[in-house]
Amino acid sequence: MLVLVSYDVDTTSPGGPARLRRVARACQDFGQRVQFSVFECEVDPAQWIALKARLLKAIDSERDSLRFYFLGAQGRRRVEHVGAKASRDLDGPLLA
């Protein structure tokens, strides 16, 4: 299933930059950065639980926020991109 993860981390607070790094790292391990602070993650339910646990551990819920959008198994079809920085279809042919 495709999950869209967006986050806001308060980098002015103590430990903020470190939390931001950890959140970004967790998202990147499971998905693709499509904009600043926005990731698309193609995960199965078990992987989603692992990712969510990592994200919840990384943030300070007093100061930071996370939003998850569950786009389902056919999630790619619900996304349209306009403008620069087009993302790569990771289910398509991967050639480098």
Add this chain to the structure above:
Amino acid sequence: MRRHLNTLYVTTEGAYARKDGANVVVEVDDAERLRVPAHMIGGIVLFGRTSLSPALMGFCLEEGIAITHLSEHGRFLARVEGPVSGNVLLRRAQYRAAEDPEKAARITRSMVLAKTVNQRAVVRRTLRDHGGAMDDPSRASLEAAEARLSDIARRIERPAGVDGLRGLEGEASAVYFGVFDAFIRKADPFFRFEGRSRRPPLDPVNALLSFLYTLLTHDCRSALETVGLDPASGFLHALRPGRPSLALDLLEEFRPHLADRLALSLINRGQVGPSAFRRMDNGAVLLTEDGRKTVLVAWQERKKEELLHPFIEEKVSIGLLPHLQAQLLARHLRGDLDGYPPMIWK
């Protein structure tokens, strides 16, 4: 149900694949070309002068991601494997079946029958789609080939040992490749097919077939490893050191539809033209780098298509077929299934 995992192909000369967190990153000249989370890929195939970091190699082996090195032209060089996985009891059952002439013949019969019937389906399809536009001798030769393949299929079903089945398999392939040229609808003499040649392929059609067979072998081998079977101990293919005999066995039922028909549609639709090939001094014909990329993209797209699996009666992606068939073979070897049900296209 297992998800069909993507395969990463590293083809650009000098490309370097490394690990970054749980991502696989491919760099060319120190610039990032591609980044993909490792859980989305099931294999990495490297062509020619490309490399990957030791950290990525270790990570892939732990995660069960297959690494295959091919030469610049797609010839198999090496595969990197982690600790032998799977069930020792399953492997023992596999070796025992290989030693038991009757069991080995039964499995071989399923595979050879499926291959022959699938070859016949390619002939029938050509007749159905293009039979009307053909001249009489071509159509007659295809109809004769269809009848002969049907006859061979009937003979395969009679009791015989593995050697007899190998003979029938050879006969069917001779009939099939004897009319292969008629499947090619392009009038261009560049794409004439005059018999199968390999190591090296001597014409463009053979170059295309050989390349696709290599890709399919990679997938079959990974599938067998994944279910815990030994890819080297086959039934139809005789054992030889270093030869993935069981992977080659599994390949047989897929050849006509996955490789041959893809090669034909690439040619017939004009997706690969003469510029995709290069002739070497020794007569070998090989795909160019761009030609290889075209084929790889078509191959990956084909694997995403879905069909109804006749035995498990579920919709599956074509890329998952080697895994499913490997699973069915394992179930047969364990004794959970009375016979091995091969993949037969309708």
